[in-house]
Amino acid sequence: MKLLTLFVLFWMVSATVFSQGKRLRVYVDTKQFYAPSLGHLLEVNLQFSGPSINYVGKGDGLVADVAVFLAVERGGNIIKEDAHRLESPFMKDSIIEDFYDLKRFVLDTGSYVLKLEIRDLNSDREPIKGEVPIEISNKQGRTSISNIQIAEVAKEGDENNMFYKSGYEIIPRISTYFSNDLNFLPYYVEMYNTNLLETPEFGLKQSIVDFETTEEVEEFTIYYRFKSAEVVPTLKKIDISNLQTGKYYLKLSIVAHDLSEIHSDAYLFERTKEVNINFNLNTLTVLDPMFESSISLDSARYYLGSVIPIAPPSAVRDILTVLKNDDEKKAFLTLQAFWSATAGTKAYTDWIKYKGQVDLVNTLYKTHFLSGYESDRGRVYLQYGSPTQVIQSQYSASEYPYEIWQYNKIGRFSNKRFIFYNSDLVTENYRLLHSDMIGEIKNQNWPRALNSRNSTNGDVDNGNRGVDNHWGGNSNTNFRQF
Secondary structure: OOOOOOEEEOOOOOOOOOOOOOOOOEEEEEEEEEEOOOEEEEEEEEEEOHHHOOOEEEOOEEEOEEEEEEEEEEOOEEEEEEEEEEEOOOEEOOOOOOEEEEEEEEEOOEEEEEEEEEEEOOOOOOOEEEEEEEEEOOOOOOOEEOOOEEEEEEEEOOOOOOOEEOOEEEEEOOOOEEOOOOOEEEEEEEEEOHHHOOOOEEEEEEEEEEOOOOOEOHHHOEEEEEEOOOEEEEEEEEEOOOOOOEEEEEEEEEEOOOOOEEEEEEEEEEEOOOOOOOOOHHHOOOOOHHHHHHOOHHHHHHHHHOOHHHOOHHHHHHHHHHHOOOOHHHHHHHHHHHHHHHHHHHHHHHHHHHHHHHHHHHHHHOOOOOOHHHOHHHHHHHHHOOOOEEEEEOOOOOOOOEEEEEEEEEOOEEEEEEEEEOOOOOOOOOEEEEEOOOOOOOOOOHHHHHOHHHOOOOOOOOOOOOOOOEOOEOHHHHHHOO
16 A cells, blocks of 8 residues: 655755745645556646745736756656746735646656755745655556545646646645545546456445554445446545544555455545534533543543643533532543544543643643643644744843744644743743734734843834844744744
8 A cells, every 4th residue: 555645845044134035835745647658657746835935016916936846866867857937826915825836757667766946036045955755656557546636626627737637627635634624535546457357347445444443434435336448537526524533544446346456545634523512511420431540530620621722612611611610520521521522432542642742741831830731832732733843042132031833734724833932031931922823822023022121112113123133132033934
């Protein structure tokens, strides 16, 4: 089973105090297909993070301009290469969206390295560079299946469009994360040389497999019947509105008439599904022995409070109602009900994993008056996971101690940042000062607040005047380098 990996490529360079250019981010994914008249095809899909690119005015809108160089190497020798200039779609009304690029190479079977170099032509920053290992498997003269292509957009297409494939225009989805508001998983796949089978028809088995248990999620297992041919393309859409939070494989298998598997491919993805949890507090009476053995009764209220960072609003009200009462047994039952409602059959397993994270943030971020999960850093860690990168500054001539947390991905969002600061210098309580994540506190004058120990003043036009770049202060440079 071949799993496809999302590669996030970025180039980290030291920012200078006078450079305000954005740091380009590009996501790349590769897929293998086969065309009898051409041979084995490698598709390179690029997704440019719109907010990470510099734009220039054009008419009443904005455009970006990038240079793309791709090289396929084997044994240090360039086998295929392509260099082109790409202009972004026209952005209007300051609505900046991601845009896409695609390149196809015809290759023999074997191992390769795909090398990329991409430059933002409206920036003086160095180009980003990266490489991806490639394995082209043989699909000629044997019954097989292509890689699974997940679609961001799929519709009837024009063969002159670069995203055209077998009658469809398919803009690839490179992110493997499906948030609560994404209820469909559209996929495209091709099946090859099924005419070599003994029967005039064959089957395609579609299944979703739980990553941890390796068991099929039964309601998503479907069989489709096709007539055998040299190439059979298909575009399907799976309704995942009832698929619970977790990590899964989408597995597609060519099957014979006796349902034996001939060839398959798999796509690994993550799903977050918020559920409305309405506790009937009067019916919570039976405590699962496994939950009962996981913590002591006198810590039940503490651990029930610890799920608030990840609980949907519909559940927080009921949790707070229970916490107001000094009833550890009711707290224990409510904790169990929360995990049963959110994780189903994986309730105990997911609870133990989360408990480990709660214990970790308590060790890292507790203060003299706050538990770890009650602190801003602890809450962000539990809600969004471990940050990709952390910059710490404990000593500065002008700034309070601070930490900058950067996440490559939070759900469908890319490159999100949080800055925490310790304004009292005693309690180690780092409060969230500013974040560009939707739903979090936003304070455009955060540099002034971070430097307020020196009473730096701004003005009406620029609250941060005088603190943007100054001796003894690196927070602006550190925050904007991502």
